[in-house]
Amino acid sequence: MAQATRLKRELFSILSWRTEARAATLPPERSQRVRDRVGQLMRWARAHDSLPDLRQRAVVLCFHGVVGHRPDDDAECEHLPVGGFRQLLHVLQRSFRVIGLGELVACIREGRSPPARSAVITFDDGYANNVEVAAEELARLHMPWSEFLPAQFIETGAYQWIDEVRLLVHHGDRRELSLPHGEGVLTLDLTTATSRHEAVRTIHQWCRYVPDDVRREWLAALYAAYPAGLIEDLRGRFRSFAPMTWMQARQLKAAGVDVGSHSMTHTALGQQSLDAIRREVFGARAVLVSRLGEDSPHFSYPYGRAASLSPQTEAVLTEAGYRCALTLEQDSVRCDEVNLLRLPRLIVAPMVGRTIFGLWQRFVR
Ligand SMILES: [Zn+2]
Numbered sequence: 001m002a003q004a005t006r007l008k009r010e011l012f013s014i015l016s017w018r019t020e021a022r023a024a025t026l027p028p029e030r031s032q033r034v035r036d037r038v039g040q041l042m043r044w045a046r047a048h049d050s051l052p053d054l055r056q057r058a059v060v061l062c063f064h065g066v067v068g069h070r071p072d073d074d075a076e077c078e079h080l081p082v083g084g085f086r087q088l089l090h091v092l093q094r095s096f097r098v099i100g101l102g103e104l105v106a107c108i109r110e111g112r113s114p115p116a117r118s119a120v121i122t123f124d125d126g127y128a129n130n131v132e133v134a135a136e137e138l139a140r141l142h143m144p145w146s147e148f149l150p151a152q153f154i155e156t157g158a159y160q161w162i163d164e165v166r167l168l169v170h171h172g173d174r175r176e177l178s179l180p181h182g183e184g185v186l187t188l189d190l191t192t193a194t195s196r197h198e199a200v201r202t203i204h205q206w207c208r209y210v211p212d213d214v215r216r217e218w219l220a221a222l223y224a225a226y227p228a229g230l231i232e233d234l235r236g237r238f239r240s241f242a243p244m245t246w247m248q249a250r251q252l253k254a255a256g257v258d259v260g261s262h263s264m265t266h267t268a269l270g271q272q273s274l275d276a277i278r279r280e281v282f283g284a285r286a287v288l289v290s291r292l293g294e295d296s297p298h299f300s301y302p303y304g305r306a307a308s309l310s311p312q313t314e315a316v317l318t319e320a321g322y323r324c325a326l327t328l329e330q331d332s333v334r335c336d337e338v339n340l341l342r343l344p345r346l347i348v349a350p351m352v353g354r355t356i357f358g359l360w361q362r363f364v365r
Contacts (some may be wrong), residue, residue: 008051009364013043016087025361029194032354039353042360043087047349048095051363053116058104059096059362060120060326061355062304062345065127066134067240075170076192077241077350082133085354091356093121093141100144101298105324108335117363121145122326122345124262124300126154129240130242131248139255146261147252148300148326151287153243160266161205161219163241167234169196170201172226179221209268209307246291253261253292260287260296262323267301277316285320297323304328304345314341332362 014343019038023031042048065079092098096119123130126149134222138145153160157267169190171175177188177199189198203222207215223231235241244252253259261271264284269277288295299322301308309327319326324340331344338344346362347354 005050008045008047009052012045012047012050012360013364015041016026016357016364020356020361032349032351036349036351036353038264039355039357039360043091043353043356046094047071047360048091048356048363051117053361055116056335057115057363058099058114058120058335059359060101060122060333060343060345061327061348062102062300062328062349063121063134065105065129065141065240066137067129070240072238074196074363075166077197079129079240080167080348080352082137084120084133084350085137086350086357088352089137089141089143091359092121092143092357096209096359098141098143100174101146102135103144104333104335105298105340107133108338108340109323110332111336114335119359122300123147124267126150126243126249126262126305127161127240128244128248130223131244131252135252135255135257144256144258146258146260146296146298146299147249147258148265148301149244149249149282149288150262150266152265152340154246154249154291155287157234157243157245159241159243160284161207161215163238164199164231164235165203165207165219165222166200166215167228167238168222168231169200172230174225177225179218179225189320207358208303211271212265214269251291252265258296258298259288259292260298260300261285263302264302266302268308269301269313270306270308272313274312277313279321281313282323290345299325301327309342317326317341320347330358 023034031349038309066082066085067079068082069074070079070081096117099118101120104114104120171268175191179186189195190199263280263285269280285295299317306326324343326343326345328347329344330346346358
């Protein structure tokens with residue numbers, strides 16, 4: 001039996017290594033499809049049962065939206081359909097041990113090993129669908145999880161700017177957009193679904209790290225390129241982008257879900273002045289405490305990549321009493337050497353096979 005497991009592990013290790021080597025030579029969309037297919041094969045073959053019991057290794061998954069059905073595959077492409085969500089949960093239930101973030105943090109702080117193949121489930125951005133769709137699936141499997149709320153969005157009910165960009169780009173009638181960009185002009189082709197996806201990616205890549213006032217001004221120019229009232233109409237039609245209400249957040253807390261802070265305005269903290277970081281961290285905590293009675297000791301960085309992180313931000317988080325802060329640096333957690341204020345996570349792709357493939361990679365590397 002042990003030999004069969006070893007053989008299985010070796011076979012899938014070779015397959016994953018060869019897949020990665022091939023994916024590296026393909027354009028991004030095709031390489032993702034290749035990983036997705038191999039991930040689905042791994043799910044079908046229960047490959048993860050053969051993973052080694054690395055006691056010092058855990059993985060933290062980061063979900064965003066989960067939807068029952070996706071009426072529009074283009075605008076809603078980042079939401080995970082519930083069927084894929086269930087597939088991934090079954091892999092976790094079968095081959096991993098899902099523990100709460102608090103348990104993982106306690107193990108790391110106390111120098112204990114977490115259970116073999118530990119996985120932690122987290123959600124960023126506070127979409128209402130996390131309560132309406134995902135919560136039920138997780139409760140059925142008795143899986144603990146954490147939700148991270150951008151406080152101001154829950155206060156105001158506003159949609160995230162990138163979701164609004166997606167809605168306008170895919171559902172507005174423009175075939176091209178020309179917008180100011182630094183000293184020049186950025187021209188985006190919107191004639192095909194592929195070029196519209198590319199345009200959203202381009203906007204996301206540069207807009208997320210520019211100062212907030214620059215982004216606001218730039219987005220105002222983008223909104224002005226579309227008929228007045230279109231965005232309100234789209235917000236109404238695409239409720240899958242709506243944030244949860246405080247009532248729903250309290251419902252989660254009452255059900256035992258860990259509800260933490262994802263900052264106040266969802267801005268890249270590493271780019272901000274000390275005063276602004278303090279406003280984002282302490283401001284969000286004050287709102288969470290007043291709305292939910294208490295804040296979790298866990299924090300999640302907006303955007304989560306290098307530009308969102310800084311020693312200054314870590315100092316403010318420590319001062320505010322946070323015990324861990326989650327990034328989106330795509331890695332597993334090496335419990336014996338990790339910085340708790342830079343805990344890496346694996347982002348869950350809308351094509352769930354890709355995540356299943358990624359889970360394998362994170363445990364065998
Ligand atoms: Zn976020």
